[in-house]
Amino acid sequence: MAATQYYTGLVPAFPDPETWTLDHVLRHHAAERPDAVCLDTPEEDASWTYAEALEASERIASAFYAAGARQGDRVVLMAANSSRFVRTWWATAVGALVEVPINTNYEGEFLRHQLDVAQARWAVIDDHLAERWVAVAEHARGIEKFWVIDSGAGIRDKAIALLTEHGFAATAWEELEATERTQLPKPRPQDLGAIFYTSGTTGPSKGVAMPHSQLYFFAQIVHSLTRLTPDDVYLTTTPLFHGNATFMAVYPVIVAGGRAVVRSKFSASRWIDHVRESGVTVTNFVGVMMDFAWKQPPRPDDRDNKLRCVYAAPTASSIVEEFKERYGIEAFVDAFGLTETSAPIMSPYGIDRPAGAAGLQNKEWFDIRLVDPETDREVPVGEVGELVVRPVHPWTCSMGYYNMPEKTVEAWRNLWFHTGDALRKDEDGWFYFIDRYKDALRRRGENISSYEVEQALLGHPAVVEAAVIGVPADVEAGEDEVLAVVVTREPADPAEILEWCRGRIPAFAIPRYLRVAPALPKTPSEKVRKAALREEGVTAETYDSTAAR
Numbered sequence: 001m002a003a004t005q006y007y008t009g010l011v012p013a014f015p016d017p018e019t020w021t022l023d024h025v026l027r028h029h030a031a032e033r034p035d036a037v038c039l040d041t042p043e044e045d046a047s048w049t050y051a052e053a054l055e056a057s058e059r060i061a062s063a064f065y066a067a068g069a070r071q072g073d074r075v076v077l078m079a080a081n082s083s084r085f086v087r088t089w090w091a092t093a094v095g096a097l098v099e100v101p102i103n104t105n106y107e108g109e110f111l112r113h114q115l116d117v118a119q120a121r122w123a124v125i126d127d128h129l130a131e132r133w134v135a136v137a138e139h140a141r142g143i144e145k146f147w148v149i150d151s152g153a154g155i156r157d158k159a160i161a162l163l164t165e166h167g168f169a170a171t172a173w174e175e176l177e178a179t180e181r182t183q184l185p186k187p188r189p190q191d192l193g194a195i196f197y198t199s200g201t202t203g204p205s206k207g208v209a210m211p212h213s214q215l216y217f218f219a220q221i222v223h224s225l226t227r228l229t230p231d232d233v234y235l236t237t238t239p240l241f242h243g244n245a246t247f248m249a250v251y252p253v254i255v256a257g258g259r260a261v262v263r264s265k266f267s268a269s270r271w272i273d274h275v276r277e278s279g280v281t282v283t284n285f286v287g288v289m290m291d292f293a294w295k296q297p298p299r300p301d302d303r304d305n306k307l308r309c310v311y312a313a314p315t316a317s318s319i320v321e322e323f324k325e326r327y328g329i330e331a332f333v334d335a336f337g338l339t340e341t342s343a344p345i346m347s348p349y350g351i352d353r354p355a356g357a358a359g360l361q362n363k364e365w366f367d368i369r370l371v372d373p374e375t376d377r378e379v380p381v382g383e384v385g386e387l388v389v390r391p392v393h394p395w396t397c398s399m400g401y402y403n404m405p406e407k408t409v410e411a412w413r414n415l416w417f418h419t420g421d422a423l424r425k426d427e428d429g430w431f432y433f434i435d436r437y438k439d440a441l442r443r444r445g446e447n448i449s450s451y452e453v454e455q456a457l458l459g460h461p462a463v464v465e466a467a468v469i470g471v472p473a474d475v476e477a478g479e480d481e482v483l484a485v486v487v488t489r490e491p492a493d494p495a496e497i498l499e500w501c502r503g504r505i506p507a508f509a510i511p512r513y514l515r516v517a518p519a520l521p522k523t524p525s526e527k528v529r530k531a532a533l534r535e536e537g538v539t540a541e542t543y544d545s546t547a548a549r
Contacts, residue, residue: 004429007346007360010224012217013255017393020189020216022093022251029257030054033230038254040233040261041083042278048083050257054094056087056177061095063179064122067145071096071185072192074120077241078102078129079149081264084173085240086250088124091176092194093212096187097122099194100207101241107132110205112139117207117403118195124173126151130159134166146170189213190395195402196243196339207402208339210247213395218243218342219251221362225333226282226309227349228256233306235275235283237266243339244286248311253282268292272327276305285312288465291458294319295489303328309349311335314433317355318459334358336433340398341389341417344368345431356452357430358423365392369416370423373437376414384434384447387423388416422449439530441470441480448482448509456505457484462492467520467528468511471537483542484511485533487519494543515542 014020014028029038034051041047048056064075075092077099079085092099100118102111104126111132116139123140124147125133133140146163148170150156156172163170187193193212197205210218228234236249240262250260261278271293275283285293290312308330315334316323324332331350336358337343344366347359361368369378370385379385391397397417400408411418422434434440434449441448450468457466465487470480486497494514501510521532538544 004427005360006364006429007348007362008364009348010221010346010362010365012220013223014216017189017213017395020395021187021193021212022090022215022254023096023187023212025216025255026050026054026057026090026094029254033257036230036257037259038257039083039086039250040259040278041086041263042261042274043264044083046083048087053087053090055181057090057094058181058184059179060088060091060176061097061184062182063176064091064095064097065182065184066179067122069095069097069122072098073122074098074100074118074195076100076102076115076118076120076123076125076143078104078106079124079126079240080104080151081237081240081245081262082149083262084124084149086260086262088173088176089240089246093187093215094184096185096191098192101194101196101246103197103241104129104239108135112136113204114197114207115139115142117197119403123147124149124176127156127159128153130162130170133168134162137166137168140168144169147173147176149173187212189216192399192402198339206404206407209399209402210339211395211399214342214397215247215251216255217396218247219255221335221337221343221346222248222252222311223255225335225346225349226252226311228253228258228282230257232256232258232281233261233279234258235261235263235278235280237263237271237274238284238286239265244284244313249284266292268296271296272299272302272305275307279306281306282309282311283307285310288458290316290323291319292464294323295461295464298326302326309333314358314455315347315353316455316458317353318455336387336421336423336431338419338421340411341366341391341419342396344389354426354428354430356432357426358433359431360429361431365396366390367392370425371416373418376416381425381427384422384424386437387419387421387431389419390416439469441468441482443470443473443480443482443508448480453482453484453501453505453509453511456501457486457497459504460492460497460500462488462490463497464489465520467530467533469530469533471513471534481513482509482511483513483515483533483538485515485517485520488516492516495545495548498543498545510545512545513538513542514545515539 030050195207234253238245335343336345345359373386521529
C-alpha cells in the first residue's frame with residue numbers, strides 16, 4: 001500500500017510570525033522596492049507603487065483617527081471594486097483598525113443584521129447605497145461618520161445630503177486621502193484585523209473574526225499554491241467584499257512583492273483579453289467562472305498570453321487539460337478550506353491530481369479528521385465524514401464568530417472546528433469534497449453528492465447554472481428522489497440533458513426530475529438558496545423522466 005501523501009513546502013515568505021500583518025508587508029516592500037507597482041486598476045487607468053500605496057494608506061488611517069477613531073474600531077466597507085476600496089482596506093490594516101466588508105447587494109434585514117453584529121463606528125460606502133442605510137437608520141446610529149465614494153453616476157453630493165438630512169455626518173471619500181499623516185498604532189498579529197461574513201444560506205450570516213495573522217497566513221497559502229514571485233501579476237475580478245478577492249488574490253501577490261490587478265467584475269467574453277492586456281501571470285476562478293470562460297468561442301490567439309497558473313475552486317476536472325492546452329497554462333491549483341479555518345487541504349503545483357481531488361493535508365500547519373457528524377469519531381479511510389479542523393500554530397484560524405458566542409461554541413465543539421462539509425479521503429491521502437451535509441442525498445440506499453451531479457450537468461453545452469436537491473420519493477422507504485434545476489443559455493430539452501448524463505454519473509444519481517428555470521434563487525452573496533428550491537419542490541413545469549417513460 002502506498003504511503004499517505006501530504007502537502008509540503010509551505011514556507012512563509014516572512015518567516016517570523018510576529019511580522020504577520022499587512023502593515024509589516026507593505027512597509028517591507030515600500031522600503032525594499034518603493035517604485036514597483038503594487039496595485040493596478042485598468043478601468044480607472046490608474047496604478048500605485050508600494051511607496052505611494054503606503055503613503056495613501058497612512059493618510060486614510062490618519063483621517064479615521066482625526067475623526068475620533070480608536071484602535072480596534074470597526075470600519076464598514078460597502079462598495080464596488082475600485083482602488084478606493086483597496087486603499088481603504090489597506091488603511092484599516094496599517095492603522096490597527098478592523099475592516100468589515102459588507103456585500104453591496106445587502107439591504108433591509110440583511111444589512112440590519114450585519115450592522116448589529118459588527119457594531120461599527122465608521123463607514124465607507126458607494127453613493128448609490130445611501131438610501132439603503134437611511135432605510136435602516138435606527139440600526140445604523142452607531143455610525144459616527146460616512147465617507148462616500150463617487151460611483152460615477154453623478155449622485156455623490158445627493159447621497160451625502162441624504163445621509164446628512166437623516167442625522168449622519170457624511171462627506172466625500174476624497175477627504176480621507178487629503179489628511180496629513182500622523183503617528184499610528186502598530187497592529188499585532190493576534191489583533192482582530194477583519195470581520196468577514198458567511199453567506200447565511202440556512203440562517204443569519206455569521207461574522208468570522210479574523211486576526212491579522214490569519215489574514216496573512218491565508219494569503220501565504222495562496223502564495224505557496226501559485227508559487228508567486230515579485231515578477232507575478234495577479235488578476236482578480238471577484239468582489240472585494242469577499243475573501244476570494246482580498247486575502248486570496250490581492251494580499252498573496254502583495255506578500256510576494258508583485259502586482260495586483262483589480263477589475264470591477266468578471267466577464268467571460270473579455271476574460272482572456274483582460275489577462276492579455278495587463279500581462280497577467282496568475283488569476284483565480286470561483287464556482288462556474290471556469291466553465292463560463294471555457295464555453296466562449298475559441299480564438300486563434302487564445303495562447304497569446306503570459307498566464308502560467310490558475311487557482312480554480314473547484315477545478316472542473318473534466319475540462320482542465322483542454323483548458324490548459326487552449327490557453328497555454330502551466331498549472332491549475334486548488335485548495336479546500338473555509339474563512340474560519342484557512343485552507344488545510346492544498347494541491348501541489350504541477351502535480352497531476354486524481355479527478356475531483358481537492359488536495360492533500362497540509363500536515364505541518366493543520367490537524368484534520370473526517371468524523372461521523374453524530375459521534376465526532378473518526379471514520380475509516382475511504383468513507384465519507386465531516387471535515388473537522390484545528391491549527392497546529394497559533395493565530396492561523398479564526399477567533400470565532402464576532403458577537404455570536406453561542407454559534408462559536410457550537411462550531412468549535414470537542415476542540416475541533418466542525419465545517420459541516422462531507423469529504424472522503426483515499427488511501428494515497430487525496431481529499432474529495434462530496435457535499436455540504438445539509439445538501440447530501442440518499443436514494444434507494446445510495447448516497448448521492450449534489451455537488452458531483454451539479455458538476456456533471458454543468459458539463460452540458462447548454463447548461464450555465466445547476467442546483468440539485470432531494471425531494472420526497474413517492475414510494476414507501478424511497479428516501480429521496482433527485483431534482484435538478486438548471487439555467488440554460490438557449491432553449492434545451494430536459495430529456496436530452498438527462499440522457500446526456502448517462503455514462504457520466506452513476507445511473508442511480510441521474511435526476512428523475514429536471515426543471516429549466518430563468519434563474520436560481522440566491523442569497524445576496526450569490527449562494528444558491530436550496531431551501532427555496534426545496535420549498536417549491538416538483539412544480540407543474542418540472543419534467544419527470546419516470547412519467548415520460
